[in-house]
Amino acid sequence: MITQAVPAIVPNFDDGIGAGRKLAIICSKGNLDMAYPGLILANAALGEGVETHLFFTFWGFDMITKSRMRDLKFTMLGNTATHLPQGLGGLPGMTAIATHQMKKQIHDIGVPDVPEFLEQIVASGGHLWACRMSADMMHLTKDDLYEDVEGIISASDFIEKTEDAQLLFI
């Protein structure tokens, strides 16, 4: 009788084509709805073992500014995807209502708020960088920023740190 040794089917976790992959995400928006894509993709990349760097610039600075990071807003204005009359979005209090609703929807599916999400990203090995020019423009120092931001760096420094990385601009 001939027995044939068949290799066990085992997932290839460590030596895939993605080994050594790096991802750079530039977060340039301060709206609640535009904060999440970068956070979710960073978290997903880290969970796949991808070295991930986030660079916060311009309005994206709100995501890491202590006084604002808990208070990002969502507005219907200029966003046709709500499929509601644009005039409605301009009514007093409408941005607050829309923000409240979106925060509730995010919370209901078990996704954390911005500070907690950043904490999770850092715990997963992600790197947070603040843009030098934005800090200078807004007169902010490292003390004003979320404590796990590793540094305030120039655009060139970020480009240097993310050599060979894939890049997302959000």
Place this chain on the structure above:
Amino acid sequence: MPVTTIGTAQVHVDAEGFLTDYDEWSEGLAVQLAAAIGIDLTAAHWKAIRFLREDFKAQGETATIRRVCTLGGIPTKQLFALFPKKPAKKMAYIAGLPKPLGCV
């Protein structure tokens, strides 16, 4: 559905090797599955694996890293140390469960 041999057991797996039958798993098999991906199970690993098994039984889907952290009480950092690089998939594999579907 392919059948593969892990240690001495014959189990049903998907194309990547994740077990497809919840009841074909045993703790003994978990030790073999872990060894196959280079992990020696310690008490800390077992806490995560057992949480995943229980949670799947209750929820019908595999817990994400965040769920293991918030509900299972194991910090994210520790999960990355226990199951390097790809904790969610490695935990699911050892626990004999499908890959998690959730984004976060």
